[in-house]
Amino acid sequence: MSKISALEIKCSENRALIQHLEQNxxxxxxxxxKATIDFRNIPAKKGKESTSDLIFIVTHTGTALNLEINPSDVRDVYRLPNKSGSSGIIVAEFTSVLLKNDVLQAARSSNSKRPIDEKLNSTHIGIEGKKQPIFVSEYLNLTTRKNFAQARQFPKDNHYKYYWSTNARIFLRKDDSSKQILIKTEKCLNDLIN
Structure with a gap:
């Protein structure tokens, strides 16, 4: 029994260490x-799509948002593999966090001023064919994206008013007068329920 008890303690310590390492x-x-954005729902070019094609999309999205983005402002750009029938996400890493923030702010501002059918879409960046809305957001890694999906559902189920992501960190706020709550893991959401 003492051996089992010692193993359980060791297992618990290992779990805590693993969680700490995952957070690091x-x-x-x-x-x-931190300087990376994703562009979703942009149709892929037929045939082989080059880096130049993707830079063209990023710079023309900037033009559509009244923001100058030069090819030299893009450190790296690529399209993630997609599920069949959907356009893969274009991931663009900029040379500065300031430019990333400017692009995000310009996209929010531009879309808030336009009617629903005229929000940022594929025709604004010169892509022919069916008009498709374009979504510009901060790039989140897989774990953070999963937590953000849960955080989006959390306010609906638990009477919270706000959820958002900034600098790849997720926040909730119960109402206008409450403090913001940083959500690091799924456990944070479970602790709020309890």
Missing amino acids: IESLQRSYL
Whole structure:
């Protein structure tokens, strides 16, 4: 029994260490991706799509948002593999966090001023064919994206008013007068329920 008890304690310590290491990795990934944005729902070019094609999309999205983005402002750009029938996400890493924030702010501002059918879409960036809405958001790694999906549902189920992501960190706020709550893991959401 004492041996089992010792193993249970060791297992619990290992779980805590693993969780700590996962949080450190998450923090490093956030830091590495802090100047990165994703562009969703942009149709892929037929045939082979080059980096130049993707830079064209990013710079013309900037033009559609009344924001100058030069090719030299883009450190890296690529399209993630997609599920069949959907356009893969275009991930663009900018040379500065300030430019990333400017692009996000310009997209929010532009879309808030336009009617629903004229929000940022594929025709604004010169892509022919059916008009498709374009979504511009901060790039989140897989773990953070999963937590954000849960955080989006949480206010509906638990009477919270706000949820948002900034600098790859997720926040909730119960109402206008309450403090913002940083959501690091799924456990944070479970603790709020309890």
